[in-house]
Amino acid sequence: MKRLLILAGMALSVGLAQGGTLTLYTSEILADVNALVEAFRAQNPGVQVQVFRSGTGEVVAKLRAELEAGNPQPDLLWFANEDFLRELAGKGLLRRIPPTVPGYPVQYAHGGGLYYEVRLLYNVIAVNTQRVREAPTSWRDLLKPPFPGLLAMPDPNFSGAALATLGTLSQRLGFGFFEALKAGGMRIEQSNPVLQQKLARGEYGLAITTDFGVRQEVAKGAPLATVYPRDGAILVPTPIAVTSWSKNPELATRFLLFLLSPEAQRLFAERGYYPVMPGAPKPKGSPAQVVGIRARFADSETLSRFNALFGLRR
Template identity: 35%
Template sequence: MNSAAGGACLQRAAALFLLAGCLALSGCGEPKEPELWIYTSIYREVLDKLAPQAQAAMAGVKLRWYKAGSEEVAARITAELASGQTPADILMTADPFWYQALKEEGLLRPYRPPEASRVPPALTDPEGAYLTSRAAVMVIGYNAQIFSADQAPETFAELTQPRWQGKVVIGDPLKSGTALATVAMLSNKLGWDYFKALRASDVVVEGGNSAVLRRIETGDRPVGVLLLENLLKARENRSPVEIVYPRDGAVVIPSPIAIVAGTDQPVAAERFVRFVMSPEGQRAMVEGYMYPADPGIAGPKGSAPFTSLLAMGRCLDTKFVREMTAERETLKETFGQIMFE
């Protein structure tokens, strides 16, 4: 081989080496689409409607979802942070106390989109660390094949009366964020003696709201405390259940959305929050039988006006949440001692 030919071969080899290196660095193809992880407690059937709409609004970003109960999400985040980092970028669950605790630990990234201006101030963190994306409402449900409307209980307080002995089921605040919020409100208004009386009346504590609904539907426990959204959906599916808005106040539970402070996708995270708070995102909440945070958008079909529920005075507003956050674990412990020991 002459020197000219040898030089040409070396140049070609060098070019091929550089090309291979470039392909290796670029992943041998198109740049990988960034991912946004959303940890949520929204029901699967609601998520099945929300996720495609959100993905369509988030072109260029791949949405990933982790779905579990509010308390399970909190436990997972705690474990991940203890190990060094969480992949979560967005949190959407139903335990407002947890968000306040995360805020106080500096684990949330404040963001207040223009769309949040329509949310009542009492339902939004003043520093923008988290804001209400939807509202859950805790009511009383009953099996209409067993009780007529005039036989049904009218208040939370009367569920301790002898005639409801062995007939009532409630959610477990150790597993459900909305059950925890309800225990916080009712223990504040009615005292822990209320729960002691429920225990004496042979109340059943049964997981989350779906589990409570199943007990009511089977007639095993024909009266229960659960979310309005579960009852609205069940009624639409011809389940024999009816709704009571307690005269002593349905419990209104703001369900927050927040950005995790350590996210490596802050721009995409803000885009997602704006989608959720947009009219399209808020209407998706209504399709899931939940109240939107935006009072300008009508609530779910067959529900009472949201303003009338707020007027009952049993809303977990930001003031109540701030005051009760430090008591979150104590609430669980006290409830557990009363009901399970």
């Protein structure tokens, strides 16, 4: 997937000095980010937001290179790699934003406000109902005889959510779980969006993927269903943080807090995500309650074993 650099909106020259500019590095779906950026700009005329979007692995690699060169660019970081954000926080490279939003669940303000969850997403089992008649109900069900050759998941080198799948299920079920899936013909696609589109077309019958993306495909008419495994859907941390080197920290903080506003939380729900704020609407077609297990991202040794198993190269 090509890296994307967009400029959200064309600010008037008069408003630019008043509004300011932000740079966001993210692995979030670009269309969803654009919708949120435009809603933010409607409340903040003259603001420009530059967005670099790619898979989590590529976003982290880009920022590491900039840090090594002594020239980091983003004001805001938003991707599925809590371990890397924890690393940055330990070096004093994230700005603490006190959790002052009324009603915000304080357990999602990590490090006392160094980075925030702004909506929730889960890794689940997605099913093409035209190819699979009896859906699995647990992660272990994916090993049963009816499913070999039908399953795929994203590449954990590229997708932070897939890295969470690999780490969490390796810890809970053992790495042999993935060895058995490989023996049963599981395939690897680069990203969740690519995988979900192929699942919708019937190229696969099952996928380990993100719940919101499945709902977005269903809204387009795809014959898909979402299974939240009874042994726990994987709650993937995807927090947002303001960097310590930000040239416009007040505006960056304003963007972060906007994502917790009723308008932004409604936009999240409309696009298939669970809002993080109590009382916000739930996404259409979603269960009221989910049995979730907090993700654990795979370490480098587990990722290397996975790469060797599936013949992947970084």
